[in-house]
Amino acid sequence: MENELMETGEVELYGVDFTPSIITINGYEELESTIKGYADKYRGLIFEEENIADAKAIRAEMNNVIKSLDNKRKEVKKAYNKPLNDFENQIKELLNKIKEVNEPIDAGIKEVELKQRDDKRKEIEKQIDERLKEESDYVKKEFSYDSRWPNKTYTMKKIADEVEAQITALVAEEAQIKANQDIITNYCEAVSVEPHGWVSLLNTGHTAPEVMKMIDNSLKEEKARKQAELDRKAKLEEELAYKTEQQRIKEESYVETSVKSLEDPLSFMEDDLDFLNESPFESPEVEQAKPYTVTLELTGTMEQLEKLNGYIKQLGLKVTAS
Secondary structure, X not given: OOOOOOOHHHHHOOOOOOOOOOOOOOOHHHHHHHHHHHHHHHOOOOOOHHHHHHHHHHHHHHHHHHHHHHHHHHHHHHHHHHHHHHHHHHHHHHHHHHHHHHHHHHHHHHHHHHHHHHHHHHHHHHHHHHHHXXXXXXXXXXXXXXXXXXXXXXXXXXXXXXXXXXXXXXXXXXXXXXXXXHHHHHHHHHOOOOHHHHHHHHHXXXXXXXXXXXXXXXXXXXXXXXXXXXXXXHHHHHHHHHHHHHHHHHHHHHHHHHHHOOOOOOHHHHOOOHHHHOOOOOOOOOOOOOOOOOOOOOOOOHHHHHHHHHHHHHHOOOOOOO
Protein backbone atom coordinates (compact mmCIF):
# COMPACT_ATOMS: atom_id res chain seq x y z
CA MET A 1 0.00 0.00 0.00
CA GLU A 2 1.43 3.31 -1.00
CA ASN A 3 1.80 5.98 1.63
CA GLU A 4 -0.68 8.83 1.20
CA LEU A 5 1.01 12.21 1.57
CA MET A 6 -0.63 15.44 2.63
CA GLU A 7 0.15 18.35 0.38
CA THR A 8 1.64 21.38 2.04
CA GLY A 9 -1.13 23.49 0.55
CA GLU A 10 -3.72 21.56 2.54
CA VAL A 11 -2.23 22.93 5.72
CA GLU A 12 -2.18 26.41 4.29
CA LEU A 13 -5.96 26.19 3.74
CA TYR A 14 -6.39 26.35 7.48
CA GLY A 15 -5.52 30.02 7.87
CA VAL A 16 -5.27 32.01 11.10
CA ASP A 17 -7.39 35.05 11.72
CA PHE A 18 -5.25 37.73 13.31
CA THR A 19 -6.17 41.32 14.02
CA PRO A 20 -3.22 43.41 15.22
CA SER A 21 -4.10 45.07 18.52
CA ILE A 22 -3.74 48.78 19.07
CA ILE A 23 -2.80 49.99 22.55
CA THR A 24 -3.65 53.60 23.27
CA ILE A 25 -2.97 55.58 26.46
CA ASN A 26 -5.87 57.93 26.96
CA GLY A 27 -4.76 61.48 27.63
CA TYR A 28 -1.11 60.60 26.97
CA GLU A 29 -0.10 64.21 26.38
CA GLU A 30 -1.55 65.33 29.72
CA LEU A 31 0.05 62.34 31.50
CA GLU A 32 3.39 63.07 29.87
CA SER A 33 3.18 66.72 30.88
CA THR A 34 2.31 65.78 34.47
CA ILE A 35 5.22 63.32 34.74
CA LYS A 36 7.59 65.86 33.21
CA GLY A 37 6.49 68.57 35.63
CA TYR A 38 6.80 66.12 38.52
CA ALA A 39 10.33 65.18 37.48
CA ASP A 40 11.37 68.79 36.91
CA LYS A 41 10.10 69.71 40.34
CA TYR A 42 12.63 67.53 42.10
CA ARG A 43 15.45 67.59 39.53
CA GLY A 44 18.76 68.81 40.88
CA LEU A 45 17.67 68.99 44.52
CA ILE A 46 20.52 68.79 47.03
CA PHE A 47 19.80 67.27 50.42
CA GLU A 48 21.76 67.73 53.59
CA GLU A 49 21.77 65.70 56.77
CA GLU A 50 19.17 67.93 58.43
CA ASN A 51 16.53 67.46 55.65
CA ILE A 52 17.19 63.73 54.90
CA ALA A 53 13.63 62.92 56.04
CA ASP A 54 12.25 65.12 53.25
CA ALA A 55 14.51 63.37 50.74
CA LYS A 56 13.22 59.96 51.78
CA ALA A 57 9.60 61.15 51.46
CA ILE A 58 10.25 62.43 47.92
CA ARG A 59 11.99 59.17 46.99
CA ALA A 60 9.01 57.14 48.24
CA GLU A 61 6.65 59.31 46.25
CA MET A 62 8.76 58.89 43.09
CA ASN A 63 8.92 55.10 43.59
CA ASN A 64 5.12 54.96 43.84
CA VAL A 65 4.80 56.76 40.51
CA ILE A 66 7.34 54.39 38.90
CA LYS A 67 5.62 51.32 40.33
CA SER A 68 2.20 52.52 39.19
CA LEU A 69 3.36 53.07 35.61
CA ASP A 70 5.23 49.73 35.44
CA ASN A 71 2.31 47.76 36.87
CA LYS A 72 0.02 49.21 34.21
CA ARG A 73 2.57 48.16 31.54
CA LYS A 74 2.63 44.60 32.85
CA GLU A 75 -1.16 44.43 33.01
CA VAL A 76 -1.56 45.55 29.41
CA LYS A 77 1.26 43.27 28.20
CA LYS A 78 -0.32 40.25 29.84
CA ALA A 79 -3.67 40.94 28.23
CA TYR A 80 -1.99 41.70 24.92
CA ASN A 81 0.07 38.44 24.97
CA LYS A 82 -2.80 36.15 26.03
CA PRO A 83 -4.12 35.43 22.51
CA LEU A 84 -0.49 34.99 21.30
CA ASN A 85 0.27 32.52 24.07
CA ASP A 86 -2.93 30.62 23.36
CA PHE A 87 -2.02 30.47 19.67
CA GLU A 88 1.54 29.22 20.40
CA ASN A 89 0.25 26.48 22.69
CA GLN A 90 -2.17 25.27 20.01
CA ILE A 91 0.61 25.16 17.39
CA LYS A 92 3.00 23.33 19.74
CA GLU A 93 0.33 20.70 20.38
CA LEU A 94 -0.12 20.18 16.64
CA LEU A 95 3.66 20.00 16.12
CA ASN A 96 4.04 17.33 18.78
CA LYS A 97 1.44 15.17 17.05
CA ILE A 98 3.33 15.46 13.74
CA LYS A 99 6.73 14.83 15.35
CA GLU A 100 5.46 11.65 16.98
CA VAL A 101 4.92 10.26 13.50
CA ASN A 102 7.82 11.99 11.76
CA GLU A 103 10.60 10.89 14.10
CA PRO A 104 10.30 7.14 13.31
CA ILE A 105 10.16 8.03 9.60
CA ASP A 106 13.31 10.13 9.97
CA ALA A 107 15.06 7.32 11.85
CA GLY A 108 14.07 4.81 9.14
CA ILE A 109 15.41 7.08 6.40
CA LYS A 110 18.70 7.56 8.23
CA GLU A 111 19.03 3.82 8.70
CA VAL A 112 18.52 3.23 4.97
CA GLU A 113 20.97 6.00 4.07
CA LEU A 114 23.54 4.57 6.47
CA LYS A 115 23.21 1.15 4.87
CA GLN A 116 23.53 2.68 1.41
CA ARG A 117 26.65 4.56 2.53
CA ASP A 118 28.12 1.39 4.03
CA ASP A 119 27.37 -0.61 0.87
CA LYS A 120 28.98 2.12 -1.24
CA ARG A 121 32.03 2.15 1.02
CA LYS A 122 32.43 -1.63 0.66
CA GLU A 123 32.14 -1.37 -3.12
CA ILE A 124 34.72 1.42 -3.23
CA GLU A 125 37.15 -0.57 -1.07
CA LYS A 126 36.63 -3.64 -3.26
CA GLN A 127 37.45 -1.70 -6.42
CA ILE A 128 40.46 -0.03 -4.81
CA ASP A 129 41.83 -3.36 -3.56
CA GLU A 130 41.44 -4.78 -7.04
CA ARG A 131 43.20 -1.78 -8.56
CA LEU A 132 46.09 -1.84 -6.06
CA LYS A 133 46.93 -5.48 -6.84
CA GLU A 134 48.95 -4.22 -9.80
CA GLU A 135 50.96 -1.73 -7.73
CA SER A 136 54.05 -1.96 -5.52
CA ASP A 137 54.08 -2.44 -1.78
CA TYR A 138 55.03 1.22 -1.38
CA VAL A 139 51.92 2.40 -3.24
CA LYS A 140 49.71 0.00 -1.29
CA LYS A 141 51.13 1.20 2.00
CA GLU A 142 50.95 4.92 1.24
CA PHE A 143 47.54 4.93 -0.47
CA SER A 144 45.02 6.99 1.52
CA TYR A 145 41.27 6.29 1.63
CA ASP A 146 39.17 9.48 1.51
CA SER A 147 36.34 9.34 4.05
CA ARG A 148 34.21 11.58 1.79
CA TRP A 149 33.97 9.03 -1.01
CA PRO A 150 30.85 7.23 0.36
CA ASN A 151 28.93 10.52 0.40
CA LYS A 152 26.08 10.93 -2.08
CA THR A 153 27.84 13.90 -3.65
CA TYR A 154 30.64 11.60 -4.89
CA THR A 155 29.90 9.58 -8.01
CA MET A 156 31.79 6.35 -8.67
CA LYS A 157 33.44 7.96 -11.71
CA LYS A 158 34.73 10.86 -9.64
CA ILE A 159 36.05 8.43 -7.04
CA ALA A 160 37.78 6.33 -9.73
CA ASP A 161 39.44 9.48 -11.15
CA GLU A 162 40.73 10.50 -7.72
CA VAL A 163 42.03 6.98 -7.03
CA GLU A 164 43.94 6.96 -10.32
CA ALA A 165 45.36 10.42 -9.65
CA GLN A 166 46.60 9.35 -6.22
CA ILE A 167 48.16 6.14 -7.53
CA THR A 168 49.93 8.05 -10.31
CA ALA A 169 51.34 10.50 -7.78
CA LEU A 170 52.52 7.68 -5.50
CA VAL A 171 54.22 5.85 -8.39
CA ALA A 172 56.10 9.04 -9.30
CA GLU A 173 56.97 9.59 -5.65
CA GLU A 174 58.34 6.05 -5.34
CA ALA A 175 60.41 6.49 -8.48
CA GLN A 176 61.89 9.70 -7.08
CA ILE A 177 62.71 7.97 -3.81
CA LYS A 178 64.44 5.13 -5.71
CA ALA A 179 66.38 7.65 -7.77
CA ASN A 180 67.48 9.49 -4.63
CA GLN A 181 68.53 6.21 -3.01
CA ASP A 182 70.61 5.33 -6.07
CA ILE A 183 72.21 8.79 -6.01
CA ILE A 184 73.21 8.44 -2.36
CA THR A 185 74.34 4.84 -2.75
CA ASN A 186 76.56 5.69 -5.73
CA TYR A 187 77.93 8.75 -3.97
CA CYS A 188 78.77 6.71 -0.88
CA GLU A 189 80.57 4.11 -3.00
CA ALA A 190 82.51 6.90 -4.73
CA VAL A 191 83.76 8.29 -1.41
CA SER A 192 84.12 4.84 0.22
CA VAL A 193 81.54 5.06 3.00
CA GLU A 194 78.78 2.69 4.11
CA PRO A 195 75.56 3.83 2.33
CA HIS A 196 72.84 2.22 4.49
CA GLY A 197 72.75 4.84 7.25
CA TRP A 198 72.89 7.74 4.80
CA VAL A 199 70.17 6.29 2.57
CA SER A 200 67.86 5.97 5.59
CA LEU A 201 68.03 9.76 6.05
CA LEU A 202 65.96 10.13 2.89
CA ASN A 203 63.02 8.66 4.84
CA THR A 204 63.21 11.50 7.36
CA GLY A 205 62.46 14.21 4.80
CA HIS A 206 66.01 15.08 3.69
CA THR A 207 66.68 15.56 -0.02
CA ALA A 208 69.55 13.89 -1.88
CA PRO A 209 71.62 17.13 -2.08
CA GLU A 210 71.16 17.65 1.65
CA VAL A 211 72.34 14.12 2.45
CA MET A 212 75.34 14.50 0.11
CA LYS A 213 76.32 17.69 1.93
CA MET A 214 76.00 15.86 5.25
CA ILE A 215 78.28 13.11 3.91
CA ASP A 216 80.87 15.70 2.85
CA ASN A 217 80.77 17.33 6.27
CA SER A 218 81.13 13.93 7.95
CA LEU A 219 84.16 13.08 5.79
CA LYS A 220 85.76 16.43 6.62
CA GLU A 221 85.21 15.82 10.32
CA GLU A 222 86.65 12.29 10.02
CA LYS A 223 89.67 13.58 8.12
CA ALA A 224 90.23 16.27 10.75
CA ARG A 225 89.91 13.66 13.50
CA LYS A 226 92.45 11.35 11.83
CA GLN A 227 94.83 14.25 11.26
CA ALA A 228 94.50 15.21 14.92
CA GLU A 229 95.30 11.61 15.88
CA LEU A 230 98.35 11.60 13.59
CA ASP A 231 99.49 14.90 15.08
CA ARG A 232 99.04 13.50 18.55
CA LYS A 233 101.08 10.38 17.74
CA ALA A 234 103.76 12.47 16.04
CA LYS A 235 104.01 14.66 19.11
CA LEU A 236 104.31 11.60 21.33
CA GLU A 237 107.03 10.17 19.06
CA GLU A 238 108.83 13.51 19.10
CA GLU A 239 108.67 13.65 22.88
CA LEU A 240 109.90 10.04 23.08
CA ALA A 241 112.77 10.80 20.70
CA TYR A 242 113.69 13.83 22.75
CA LYS A 243 113.69 11.80 25.96
CA THR A 244 115.74 9.06 24.27
CA GLU A 245 118.28 11.62 23.04
CA GLN A 246 118.48 13.16 26.49
CA GLN A 247 119.06 9.70 27.96
CA ARG A 248 121.76 9.02 25.36
CA ILE A 249 123.48 12.32 26.15
CA LYS A 250 123.27 11.51 29.84
CA GLU A 251 124.77 8.07 29.28
CA GLU A 252 127.55 9.48 27.06
CA SER A 253 128.27 12.08 29.70
CA TYR A 254 128.57 9.30 32.22
CA VAL A 255 130.92 7.33 29.98
CA GLU A 256 132.96 10.45 29.27
CA THR A 257 133.29 11.09 32.98
CA SER A 258 134.39 7.50 33.47
CA VAL A 259 136.94 7.80 30.68
CA LYS A 260 138.31 11.05 32.09
CA SER A 261 139.05 9.19 35.29
CA LEU A 262 141.23 6.90 33.22
CA GLU A 263 143.10 9.60 31.28
CA ASP A 264 146.15 8.52 33.37
CA PRO A 265 145.21 4.84 33.40
CA LEU A 266 148.44 3.60 35.16
CA SER A 267 148.48 6.13 37.92
CA PHE A 268 146.76 3.66 40.16
CA MET A 269 149.80 1.37 39.78
CA GLU A 270 152.49 4.01 40.39
CA ASP A 271 152.62 3.49 44.14
CA ASP A 272 152.84 -0.27 43.82
CA LEU A 273 155.10 -0.29 40.73
CA ASP A 274 157.54 2.42 41.69
CA PHE A 275 160.28 -0.11 41.19
CA LEU A 276 159.68 0.17 37.44
CA ASN A 277 161.06 3.70 37.58
CA GLU A 278 164.17 2.63 39.42
CA SER A 279 167.29 1.90 37.32
CA PRO A 280 168.95 -1.49 37.94
CA PHE A 281 172.32 0.16 37.70
CA GLU A 282 171.86 2.73 40.47
CA SER A 283 172.75 0.29 43.22
CA PRO A 284 174.89 -2.68 42.60
CA GLU A 285 173.64 -4.20 45.78
CA VAL A 286 170.04 -4.39 44.49
CA GLU A 287 169.13 -7.22 42.21
CA GLN A 288 167.09 -6.56 39.04
CA ALA A 289 163.33 -6.46 39.87
CA LYS A 290 161.22 -9.43 39.06
CA PRO A 291 158.67 -8.73 36.18
CA TYR A 292 154.91 -9.10 36.78
CA THR A 293 152.14 -9.79 34.33
CA VAL A 294 148.94 -7.71 34.74
CA THR A 295 145.80 -8.13 32.66
CA LEU A 296 143.78 -4.92 32.13
CA GLU A 297 140.61 -4.20 30.19
CA LEU A 298 140.57 -0.53 29.25
CA THR A 299 137.83 1.60 27.70
CA GLY A 300 138.53 4.99 26.12
CA THR A 301 138.77 7.02 22.95
CA MET A 302 141.31 6.30 20.27
CA GLU A 303 143.31 9.36 21.36
CA GLN A 304 143.33 8.18 24.94
CA LEU A 305 144.42 4.67 23.94
CA GLU A 306 147.20 6.06 21.71
CA LYS A 307 148.49 8.14 24.62
CA LEU A 308 148.36 5.05 26.82
CA ASN A 309 150.24 3.04 24.20
CA GLY A 310 152.97 5.70 24.03
CA TYR A 311 153.32 5.69 27.79
CA ILE A 312 153.58 1.92 27.83
CA LYS A 313 156.34 2.05 25.25
CA GLN A 314 158.11 4.78 27.21
CA LEU A 315 158.12 2.51 30.25
CA GLY A 316 159.32 -0.41 28.17
CA LEU A 317 156.40 -2.55 29.13
CA LYS A 318 155.73 -5.68 27.15
CA VAL A 319 152.26 -5.91 25.70
CA THR A 320 150.89 -9.29 24.64
CA ALA A 321 147.88 -9.34 22.25
CA SER A 322 145.18 -11.73 23.36
